[in-house]
Amino acid sequence: MRKIIHCGTLFSGAGTVAEASQSAVIEHGHFTYVGPRENAPVAGPGDIQYDYTDHFVMPGLSDLHVHLSYGNALGQEDIDLYASMEYRALRALAAAQRMLQSGYTALADPASAGGISAAVRDAQFVGMFPGPRITASGPAITSRLGLYDFYPSPIGVPAQSSGTLVKSLPEAIEEIRKQTKDGVDIIKIAMDGIYGNREQGLFAAFDQAETTAMVREAKRIGRKVAVHARGREGALYAARAGVDIIFHASRIDDEGIRAAKDNGCHICPSLMLLVNNIEFSQPDDPSASWWPDIQRQEFAAARRNLRRAYEAGVPLLVGSETGFAVSPYGEWAAKELQIMTEYLGIGTGEVLRMATCANRAMLRDGSQYDTIAPGKRADFIVVKGNPLQNIGVLQDRRNIVQVWMDGAQVQMPDLPAEIPRHQRELAQGMWSRLYTREAVAGLKLQSLTQYDGPSFSIDDQFPEASL
Ligand SMILES: [Zn+2]
Incomplete structure (x- = not known):
C-alpha cells in the first residue's frame, strides 16, 4: 500500500525555492518518489491519495534550542x-x-536536567508516545565562574539543575565520558562566565586550553559539542576549539568569526528569547527595571555581529530558546525564523532551508530525514499559506494543517498552551515590594475574613506549612 501526496507547492528543504504541482509517494515510512505530478506513479488499487493541492508541503520544522526540562520557567530557581x-x-x-x-x-x-531529554527521546523512539525526534544533551558543563553556578558557593549547583559544576579539567573529561555513557547526543558547555568588566565584557568560564581539551575528548568519542557563548571571549575560545554549534555569539568579533569559519563552526543565534524579553516586559515583572535594557544592548550587538558572521560565510542554524515563561512551548518558536529574516536580513527561502535541512545535519540521525527526497523518512508538514511569501504563517498553529512523521499522520489531542504547574512548585518570590509603613499607607487593605480562593485538601498544606 502506497500513500500518494499531491502538493500545491512543495519545498523540499534541499534548496531555497519551492516547486508547484508536485507529488510524493510514501512506502514503509519513506519517500520513494518526489517530483512533478505528471510523472508520479499512477495510484493503483489499495493506494491512498491525499489532496494537499491547496497547501504548501515542507519538511517538518526543527529547532535546535528547546529546553524541555525548564517547564516554561518564571526564573532561574x-x-x-x-x-x-x-x-x-x-x-x-x-x-x-x-x-x-x-x-x-x-x-x-x-x-x-539529568537525563530528562534522553529519556523522552527514547520513550518516543520506541513508540510509547507520539513526539518529535529529539537530540539530547545532559546538563551543561560549567565552572565556578560559569552560568548555572548562580547560587552562593556553599549551596553550589543543585543536583537537579540543568547545569553541572566541574572543578577541574579531569572532572570535565569525566563528566563528558559519563554523559556519553548515559546516552547524550550533544555535550553542552557553558562558555559564558557570569563575571566580567566593562572593557572585555564577560570572562569565559573556561580558558582556551580547558575548552580545547573538552572539545577534543567529546569529539574523540563521537559526540557533537554545543556551547552557550554570548560573550566575545567564550565565543572565541569555542570557535578556536572547533565546536559544532555556538549558541548566541552575540558579541563575537572578527577574530572569533575567522576562527568559526576556519574550524567549521555553526552559529545558532536564538534571538527570539531576547526579542520577547524586550517586547513582553511588564512593569510588575521583578526584572522590569534592568533586564529589558540589557537585552536591548545585546540585541543591537547581536544584529551587527551575526550579520557580519553570516556575510563572512559562517553557517547559521535556527533555534528559538523555548522553555521560559516568555517563550512557552509551541507558542513562539517559529518567530525565530521571522526575526532572522527581519533583523539579520537573511532571505526567507534561506531561513526555511536552515530551519529544515541545515538544522537536521546537526541532529541525531538527521541525514535520514533532512529533506523531502526519495529514500528519506517521510516527516513533513502541510501548511495553509505560503511561508516563502510570508514566513509569519508558520507561527499560527491553525496554519499547520497536518503533521506527518514516518509516513503517518500524527494524531494527538490538542494540548493546552499552559503546561500545568504543580502546587508544590513554590518557585518564586512571594512579594514584589517592601511593605514599609509609608508604602502601606496608600494601599487598600484586604479583608481578613472574606475567602474566595480554592479550597486546599489536607495533602496540599505545604504552602501554609512553609510559612
Ligand atoms: Zn539555552
Missing part, C-alpha cells in the same frame, strides 16, 4: 530547584508534544 525530576520528565513529554503540534518534527535540547 524555577528551573533549578522545585519540581521533582520525575515530574519534570512527564512535563517534558507534554512540552515535546506541544512542539510537534506546532509543526516541529525534530528538535535538540541543549542543557537538560
